Amino acid sequence: MMAGTDAGTARLISKNGITALLEALIGEWEVLAPVQLREELAFEPITHASQAVLDFSNTTRPSKNAIFPPCEVLFRYDGQEVHEPAFGRERVVFAMRPCDARSFLLLDNVFSGPPSQDPYYAWRREHTYLVGLACNHPSSTCFCSAVGGGPFDMRGLDVFLTDLGEAYLAEPVNARGAAFLERWAGADSGWYQEADPSAFQRKQELARQAERKLQIGAVLANPLVPSQTQERLESQYEHQLWEALGQKCLGCGACTYLCPTCHCFDILDEADDGSGRRLRLWDCCQFPLFTLHTSGHNPRPSGKERIRQRIMHKFRYFVANYGEIACVGCGRCVRSCPVNIDLRYVLSDLLSDQGQAEMTMNTGQCG
Amino acid sequence: MENTRLTGSPAGIAAVRSEKDVRNPYRPSPAVIRAITVENEARDIKTFQLAFGDEAARQAFQFRCGQFAELSLWGVGECPIGIASSPLEKDYVEFTVKRMGLVTSALHDCEVGDVIGVRGPYGNGFPMSALEGGRVVIVAGGFAFTTLRSLTRYILHPQNRDRFGELVVVYGARNPGELIYKQDLQEWSRRDDISLHVTVDGGDAGWTGLVGFVPDILKRVAPSSENAIAVVCGPPVMIRFCLPVLSDLGFTPERIYNSLEMRMKCGIGKCGRCNIGDKYVCRDGPVFSLAELQRLPKEY
Numbered sequence: 001m002m003a004g005t006d007a008g009t010a011r012l013i014s015k016n017g018i019t020a021l022l023e024a025l026i027g028e029w030e031v032l033a034p035v036q037l038r039e040e041l042a043f044e045p046i047t048h049a050s051q052a053v054l055d056f057s058n059t060t061r062p063s064k065n066a067i068f069p070p071c072e073v074l075f076r077y078d079g080q081e082v083h084e085p086a087f088g089r090e091r092v093v094f095a096m097r098p099c100d101a102r103s104f105l106l107l108d109n110v111f112s113g114p115p116s117q118d119p120y121y122a123w124r125r126e127h128t129y130l131v132g133l134a135c136n137h138p139s140s141t142c143f144c145s146a147v148g149g150g151p152f153d154m155r156g157l158d159v160f161l162t163d164l165g166e167a168y169l170a171e172p173v174n175a176r177g178a179a180f181l182e183r184w185a186g187a188d189s190g191w192y193q194e195a196d197p198s199a200f201q202r203k204q205e206l207a208r209q210a211e212r213k214l215q216i217g218a219v220l221a222n223p224l225v226p227s228q229t230q231e232r233l234e235s236q237y238e239h240q241l242w243e244a245l246g247q248k249c250l251g252c253g254a255c256t257y258l259c260p261t262c263h264c265f266d267i268l269d270e271a272d273d274g275s276g277r278r279l280r281l282w283d284c285c286q287f288p289l290f291t292l293h294t295s296g297h298n299p300r301p302s303g304k305e306r307i308r309q310r311i312m313h314k315f316r317y318f319v320a321n322y323g324e325i326a327c328v329g330c331g332r333c334v335r336s337c338p339v340n341i342d343l344r345y346v347l348s349d350l351l352s353d354q355g356q357a358e359m360t361m362n363t364g365q366c367g
Numbered sequence: 368m369e370n371t372r373l374t375g376s377p378a379g380i381a382a383v384r385s386e387k388d389v390r391n392p393y394r395p396s397p398a399v400i401r402a403i404t405v406e407n408e409a410r411d412i413k414t415f416q417l418a419f420g421d422e423a424a425r426q427a428f429q430f431r432c433g434q435f436a437e438l439s440l441w442g443v444g445e446c447p448i449g450i451a452s453s454p455l456e457k458d459y460v461e462f463t464v465k466r467m468g469l470v471t472s473a474l475h476d477c478e479v480g481d482v483i484g485v486r487g488p489y490g491n492g493f494p495m496s497a498l499e500g501g502r503v504v505i506v507a508g509g510f511a512f513t514t515l516r517s518l519t520r521y522i523l524h525p526q527n528r529d530r531f532g533e534l535v536v537v538y539g540a541r542n543p544g545e546l547i548y549k550q551d552l553q554e555w556s557r558r559d560d561i562s563l564h565v566t567v568d569g570g571d572a573g574w575t576g577l578v579g580f581v582p583d584i585l586k587r588v589a590p591s592s593e594n595a596i597a598v599v600c601g602p603p604v605m606i607r608f609c610l611p612v613l614s615d616l617g618f619t620p621e622r623i624y625n626s627l628e629m630r631m632k633c634g635i636g637k638c639g640r641c642n643i644g645d646k647y648v649c650r651d652g653p654v655f656s657l658a659e660l661q662r663l664p665k666e667y
Contacts, residue, residue, distance in 0.1 A: 074393050077441045080482060084391065115489075115650060116392035116635045237664060264639030267393070267632045271442030278393075278441070283638070290640050291630050294468040297603075299629070299643075299666045309666075313642070320645035 010171040010195040011181065013161075017191025018168055021184055022049035022094065030091040032066045034059050043093060054095050054163070057139045058330060062260035063096040067104060067124045068111070070257075071281045074120070074267070078275040087123050092180075095133040099144045099328040101156035103260030104130070109322040110263050120280070129180050132157035132173075136206050138214050141331030143344055146220035149328055151210035152203075162203045169199045219344035229351065230319040233312060236350050245346065246304030248339050253284035255333035255341075261314065261326045264290070285309050311346060392635055395439040395484025396424035400477055401459060408544030411466040412510055413475055414451060416459050417485060428488060430454055431495060432518040433626060433654045436487030437634045438462060438474065446470040447631045447649070450488065451513040453520035455527075460485070463513040463547065489634040490653050493518055493598060493624065501594040502532040504618075506609055508539050508581050508601025514626055515600050516548050519555070528560060535590040539566040539581040539605075543574045564588050582608035592617035598624045610657065620658035627653045627667055643667050 013021065025031050026047060033052035035044040042061040046052055076083045104125070111121035135142075135151035144150055154160045158177035162169040170185060172178035185192055215221075256262045266283040270276050283290060286306050292298045300306050318326035327343075334342050398417040406412040419425040428436075430450055439445045446468070452461035466475045477483065493514075503522060507515045515536075522531045536555070540546045546565065555563045566577035566584045577584055581601065590597075597618050599609055606625065613623055629641040629648040636650035644663045646652065655663075 080397065080441075082394070082441075084394070110637055113636075118637060119391050119393075263637065265632065265637070267445060267638070269442050269444045274442065276442050280393075283632075283640070285639065293628065293630055294471075305666060309642075312644075313639075317642065317645035 009178075009181075010169060010199075011185060012164075012167045012193040012195045012199055013170050013185055013191050014167045014193070017185070017189075018054070019049045020191055021189070022046075022052060024189075025092060025094075025184060028089070030089050031094055032063070032091065033094040043096070052094065054133065057137050058097055058099070058135070058142070058332075060332075061258060062103060062330065062332065063093050063100040064103060064107075064260045066091070066093045066128060068107065068121060068263065068282075071279055072120060074278045074280050076275075076277045077271075087127070090127050090129070091124070092129040092131060094131045095161065096130060096157075097135050097330070098132055098151060098153040098155075098157070099135075099142075099149055099330040100260050101130055101132050102144075102149045102153065102328045103330075105156045106261050106318075106322075106324060106326050106328070107263055109318075109324070113322070129159070129176065130157045131159040131161060131180075134160065134162040134203070134206065134210075136163060136210055138210055139331060139335075140217075141334040142214060142329060143218065143220055143331060144329035145211065145214050146218065146223050146344075147325050147327045147329040148223065148226075151214065152207040162206060164199060164202050164206075167193075167199075169195055169203050171195075219342075219348055224315075224325060224347070224351070226319045226323060226325050229325060230316045232351050233316040237308070237312070239350060241346070241349055242304045242308045245307045245341060246302055249286070249303045249307050249341060250339055251286045251288075251303055251306065252338060253286045254336040254338065255343075256284040256286060256310065257282065258332040258336050260328055260330055260332070285313070307341075311343070311350075315347065390427070392486065393633070395437070395445075395486040396420070396428070397482050398424075398460070398485045400479050400481050400483065403477075403479055406463060406547035406549075407540075411475070412463060412547055413466075414461055414463045414547075415474065415477075415483075416452075416461050417483070418459050419485070420482070424485075425457075428460065428485070430460075430488035431492035432521050433492035433514045434488040434490045435514070435634075435653060436460075436462070436485050436489065437631075438464070438470065439484030439486065440470060440473050440477075441484065443473040444470050445484075445486075445632070447489070447634060449514040449517075449626070449653075451516050453517050453524060455521060455524050463510070463516075465510050487634060489649055491651065493626075493654050494596070494656075498522075498596055498598075499530050500532065501596060502591060503534050504590045504595055504597040504613075505534070505536045505538075506581060506585055506597060506599040506601070506613075507537070508605040509541065509545065510547065511600040511602070511626075512538055512547055515598060516551060518598065519561070520551070523555070523558070523561060532594065533562065533591075534560065535562045535564075535588065537564045537566070537581060537585050537588055539568065539579075539584065539601075541568045543567050543571055543576075562588075562590075580608070581605050582612050585609055586612045586615075589616060592622070596622045596624065598626075600626050620661055621656055623657040624654055625657060625660060627655060629653070629667065 032043045033046050034041050040060040043063040073085050111118040138151050154173045157173045160171045172181050264283045266281050269278050291300045314326040397420040401418050402416040404414040435447050435449045437445045438448050448462045451463045464471050505515050555561050570578045597613050631641045631649050632638040634649045636647040641648040643666050
C-alpha cells in the first residue's frame, strides 16, 4: 500500500489533532460520533469533541440512524397546508466501523432503487460525509469477513482512519474524502503531518492482526457466496429449524432495531384538531402487527414464519433482488438476543450439507 | 424546501423537489371527492369518485387496470386501494372502499367536496398485452370486483373492444343486496359483446337471477380455455374452489391471474412488509399468475 491514493494524500493526525479537527467541524457542520448513553454507545450529534468516544470495539447501536432515523417527520400539516421538513447543515458521521459503512451501500439498493428514490434518505446520504475507523479489535461476535466485508474494508466510506496508537492514519477513500481532508486537515490546519511508509506498514500489521482475530474460532469459516447462499436457502424453507427458532424467539425485535441493514418502516399520523404530522418510524418484521391484515388474516402468523422471514430476507430474498447479502456481520443481533439465538450458528446449520437433522445447541434446541 | 398548499397549487407541487427534480413519492396529491355511491345494502361499501386538484397531478396519475393507490387522510393515515375506474375515464379516478379499519372508516365519513390525498399509481396491473387478442374470463367474488370492474370497463370501451376476444364475466355476492356496481351490471347485461353471469349465494323474493356459489356457476358456464386468460379476484375460499374448476377447463397456471391483498405502507417496495419471498406485492404485484404464486412461499 503506497502513501497517497489516487483520491488524494494520506496524512497522520495526532490524537490532539483529532480533537481540534472535531472542534472545528462542530462549529460548522453537524457531527455525529459515538457517544456514551448510559450503557450504550450510539451515534449522536455532539457539541464538544470530548463527547466523542473513539476507543471501542464496536458501538452498541449502528450508525444507521444518521441516514435513516428511528423516527422522522415526512410532513407537517395544518388544515390543507402541507410542509415538508427543511433539511439542515452538511453532516459528518465520525468514527463509524467498516461494517456500518457497508450497510449504507446495501441500504442504497432499497432506498435509492426503483421504482422511486426516497428523498429523505437521499438528502442525508448526499449531505453526510462518512469518516470510518478501522476495526483494530473485532469482537468475538464479529463475522464481517464471512459476509463480504472486513475490519479494514474502506468501501462506502469517504475517509478511513486507522488508530496507530499515538496518531491516526487518515486516508481519503474517494474525491469527496480528499476534499474533506483538504478542508479539515489541510496543511494550514496545524494538525497535518504527511504519512510516511512506516505508518502504512503499521496499518498493515494491525489489519493482519484483526483479520487473524476474526479467523480464530470463526463459526462461519468460509465467506458466504451470495448466489450459493441464496440457492441453498431456497431448499431450506421447510427446515425444522424454523419451528424450533420460532419457539425460542421472544419476538422482542432487539435484533432488528440493532441491525444496520434492517430497513422496514411504518408510516403513521399524529394529529390534533386538523394539524399534525405524518411520521416514518422503524418497524419490525418480528411483530405480529407488521403483516396483520385489517380482515384479521395474517400471512406470517407465528414466530416461525417471522424469524424465517428475517433470515430469508437477508440471505435469500435480498440476494435475489439486489445480488448481495443484507448482513454486514457486525454481530449486534448475536450480542443482543435475550435468548441467545446466534445467527452464525443458524446459518451454519442451514447452509451445512449435513442434512436437516443436524442442529446445534445454539440454534435448534429449546429451553 | 418550500411550503406549498395541498389544494390547487400545481406550481408548488412541481417545485417541492426542486433540489433533485424528483417528486416526493410519499407526498399525496390532493383530490376532491366529486361523488359518493353507496354500493351495497349494508352501506359499508362506497365508491368515491375523485378529481385531482391540479392538472399536473392528473397528468402524473397515468394508470393501468389492476394498479392501486394509497388513499390518504391527514391526521388518520393511508391505505392501499385498487383503482376501480377505467384508465380511459380521464377526468376522474374511482375507488371502491369497504369500511374496515381506521382510514376506510374515516373515508366513509367524508362527504362530497372533501379533499383527500392520493399517491400512486402503484403495482404492475393486469397483463394487458397478454390479454389482448384472446378470450378474457373474469371471475369475481364479493367486494373484490373493483379492479376487475376497471378491466371490464376498459375492455368494453368502443376504442378497445375489438382488441379483445370473447369476454366472460362471472360475478357473485352473498345476496342481491351485496352486489356492487349495479348500474354497470345492468348496462352490461344489455350488451351482446359480454357474457355476464351474476350470481348470489342466496337469493331473495325479488331475485330472478342465478343462485349458487361462484365456483359452481363458473363450472356451469364453462368458458373455453382456448386462447383464454382467466383473472380471478375474491375471497380466498372462492379462489381456492375456482382454481380446480379452471384447471379442469384447461386453464394452465400461466394463464390464471390473481390480484393479492397485503398490508402495505409505502407502496414503493421500501417499507418491507408486503413481500412474499423475494417479491413485493406493492412493487412486483399485486397481480401474479398462478404459476408465479406456485413458485413463491405460501405467505399470503
